[in-house]
Amino acid sequence: MSVSTRSVGAALVDVVGAPRISDRPEALRAAALDDRVPRWVVRPASGEQVAAVLALAAEEGLAVAPRGSGAAQDLGGPPERLDVVLDTLDLARVLEYKPDDLTVRVEAGLTAGALAASLNPRRQQLPMDPPGWAGRTLGGLVATNAHGPLRARYGTFRDLLLGVRFVQADGVSTWGGAHVVKSVSGYDVPKLMVGALGTLGVLVELTFRLHPMPDREGTWLITLASAPAAQAFIALVLDSTLEPMRFELLNAPALQASSAPSAPVGVAVSIGSVEGAVREQGGQLEELARRAGGRATALEEDFWDRCDRAFTTAAGEVVLQIGVLPSVIAQTLEAITAGQADLRSGATPMVTGCVARGSIRVVLTGADVQDAAAFVTHLRDAVHGFDGSVVVQAGPRELRTALDPWGPVEPAAFELMRRLRDEFDPRRVLNPGRFVGGL
């Protein structure tokens, strides 16, 4: 039914009921994306309501931004248009937890912390721990392809997401993937949804592979005198039979922020296994540290929680996600140091990251926009030579308009991405302008 003769607001009320819609100015301002204030904040109670809202939005040519906890609202480009913010926080049920299969099916607005509370009694986990993970929704984590230290062992959401129900831009509810841990039936649709920022559909239900928690996790910090020494240590671990659960780089400010022993650079490694293996692999780790000229110290169990708190950022802080090869971690660190010297505001970048996967995270606090933009450009030039990328994961709008927050995408691949986006959302309902290349 066309509602063009009535107000769209009234049609939204028909779909979700008045209590689930807000158009109070303060609520709208709180939901603004950059300087775009939505006309409505809608909080659906079910996947069916999400579908009905999107069908209406498509018909009326509205722009919709799905929202979870709101932790990643300044990822990507500023939105071209914004009419509806779709708040998913009421889609928060665990739908089906099958501990004996190590799988769980949840609604996308469930927070990772709430899921962990359901899994902990069975000593199972969804191993995904980006800073601030507990308060973030699983839909938001998947849509932004978030990842943390546990990535070293368990990979990213592309390795954990088995199935997904999403609502396409035209309101069609669609399922892809499987409920079981092994399936190659049809195209691997879940892969497309990871990191797509909701541009191919609004995530409604997610089925994950779970992992057992190891009997014990032991953590060591290896302090080193220089970036090349850290590189040497990383290479030794990668070329060994050690199987780190977390394998995280920390520069001096990051060590300080997490109350760890101070050093020019540190690498924190955890081993998760049975007691005996943790002890043995810890011994091997200490030996490799010595060979690289470093010093290994056993850390307390709460170290990773301290890191999580220390590296969770506040609104307005600049967060960069750098992707490089594990073999050029030292060069990347040196490029960061060189870039830091040019920062007029004297800000010190805090560097962490999963070295096993060449994933580096930089937090820049207190830099002005011009400084930050120059820093990003400098890093992009530095990693360009070794096929790396720098994405502005968070930061003020002015920074994300001064430069492309995503950075370049290879033209032929981008052409496919553009066709994909056009195929499924030709009217640009979902998050227009925010994804790579302004998609």
Place this chain on the structure above:
Amino acid sequence: MSLSAAFVEGLRDILGPEGLVVSLEGRLVYECDMHTYYKGMPDVVALPDRTEQVVEVVRRCREHGVPIVPRGAGTGLIGGAMAPRGGVMVGLNRMNAVLEIDLPNRCATVQPGLINLWLTQAVAERGYFFAPDPSSQMVSSIGGNVATNAGGAHCLKYGITTNHVLGLEIVTGAGELVRLGGKVADRPGYDLTGAAVGSEGTFGLVTAVIVRLLHAPEAVKTVLASFASLVDASHAVSDIIAAGIIPAALEMLDAVIIRAINAGVAPVYPAEAAAVLLIELDGPRAEVDRQGQRCAGLCRERGALEVRVARDEAERTLLWKGRKEAAGAVGRVTSSYLLQDAVVPRSKLPDIMQEMQAIAARHGVLIANVFHAGDGNLHPLICYDERKPEEVERASLANEELLRACIALGGSITGEHGIGVDKAKNLPLQFAEADLNFMYRLRRVFDPHGIMNPDKLLPSHPACGEGFRPLRPSLPAGAWI
């Protein structure tokens, strides 16, 4: 049908005389893959030896609306590498080089025709391996593994092919050469690599693959446990997973298979057992030892007849030799069989084993089982004598019933073999119309002219929903049949 002489000459100009097979005798071997029920001979077979040739062939076929069927080693089990409409088959076997091995970054770049096992052999001395290990790994190509998203015994711990592919170079159905992903793991944009792995050649032809390499574990331990019933063994599998142990591999063999292997390969397994579990643990030595003991304990609690640990590498190799040669040994039991690849949630193994026995009894067929129990991926072999049409019919009915039983338990119609032509008709069991429409449209993004591996992976004549705008055929209906 026949391709015009000018078209074939054009292909010869691109590929040279060695790169094109046109004779009937030459093409005969390309009429099917290992699923020999489905036959369709291509009109010509192109054997490019470099990427530029692949691009040229695809562009020429696109211009003339000629279908393309990609082929690796031809070891697929789903009729994926046969040419139902004729056209051009592109065999990628000649493109079999290792382009780069980068151990510091634990990856390698290879051409699609490289045999899976050759890659591991190239890096084994330095302590590395390529994890996907389909039973065909000594003959199947990595390009084929990518196309089908192949699994294998050890994917229980290590994941299937897609978890080990970092990037692809593909020539899409539109004739564009595109690099997806790359050695660096994080790239902005959609994960098109992830979407392309397992697309069974319907997006395009893969011309290079960047794969992850893993470091070999410190220790490996293989445990054999035998049981008086399949159901007992299935309970043991569920217990091991529920105990939080993810072995590297957890395989089950039933009495029919045990007897066939003992007679045909070597006396490997306890002759009196109704089921054998092969449990392989790898990782840090202390972990392997501890988990080996726990697995053995869990098997005993489920009434195992015998539990033993392979004492040395020779015994371990023998235990695996039996498993890997199982499909061949079945030839002693039956002349023909239907091979199923369905999946159930792993906690439902006892249920499906009981159901399977009931189905076998109901249709009077022999069903042999050798499968990846740890992830619930069944491979029942439904035996029949092809000279008896009535037996073929019963086997076929049992096969369909089994597939539906797996779906009813919340499973999947394929765990690792893929869809091909064989299961395209079954896809609606698992996906609704809207889900299939999404897949049709996704396919069209990569292959706008509909020339890549037609009739594979998706049902050919869908009930068109609102979302799917059907393609206009580029040639008169029936032109290729």
